[in-house]
Amino acid sequence: MKNEILIVDDHPLFRQALVIAASNIDANANILEAGTLDEALSAAGNAKNLKLVLLDLKIPGANGYSGVALIHAEVPNTPILVISGADAQKAAQEAKRFGAIGFIGKDNDLGKIEEAIGTALKDGKIDDSSSAGDSELDAMAQKVASLTPMQLRVLLGVLNGRLNKQIAYDLGISEATVKAHLTAIFKKLDVGNRTQAALAAQALGIGN
Structure with missing residues (x-):
């Protein structure tokens, strides 16, 4: 059974960039796409072999960090890597509190994002040196x-x-x-x- 990677972002161009990045890391993976939180929850719930979720924080239907919390609740054993334009220091801490394995900013180049995706698929975690600290x-x-x-x-x-x-x-x-x-x-x-x-x-x- 092919690995499945779910990409959740409401910006089509950036979502396609993530499709390319994920495909470069796992050429045989079945890439699932969603542009809203409801679509993401449906895709995650119906997936058969979901190995990773790439999630933007600001998508239709999400409120604060509710997207991370809801998807984590739906698929608690699947790593969630947040890829967002939000403030990295604060967002990384908050996202981890709700179940994300790590955070990488959208301002990183494609190579850095691919590296993070590869690490997440291999290790199920990202060492981004952030700490909740509260x-x-x-x-x-x-x-x-x-x-x-x-x-x-x-x-x-x-x-x-x-x-x-x-x-x-x-x-x-x-x-x-x-x-x-x-x-x-x-x-x-x-x-x-x-x-x-x-x-x-x-x-x-x-x-x-």
Whole structure:
């Protein structure tokens, strides 16, 4: 079975550049492409042999670092390499908190990006010398990372100011199910209500 590499970027030209870079590293790989978070989650969920996700942070449907968190929740055993134009020092730290193995800026040349892709495929990690360095945020990130994909979607609905019935409509579930998810979210995040849950997630970059 061929290796699969998922490239998630809403800019067609840069996405094609990443297709070339990934193909140069693994010529036999099946390259999957997505331009939105929903497309990425669908592709990741349907993949049979997904070896790597190359992810831009700012894609339609993503909010803060929610793209990293949601894809990591969907495919927790697949390395996620963030390739973004965001501030490298801050973004690398935050992305790692939510499950990414590393970060490389879009301002790097193609050779550097190819090197990072090759390392990610071989070792499943990137040594970019970044460190989160905040035990409180790290602890909260672990709690957020423990949420299921649906719980994360419910939490994001809360962050966007949606009511329970609106979240239920958005996700195609019942209002009672939303309430059940919120109870589980509060327990996992060790908070008491919607406001505290939102503040905890916003402190980690989700909802910003």
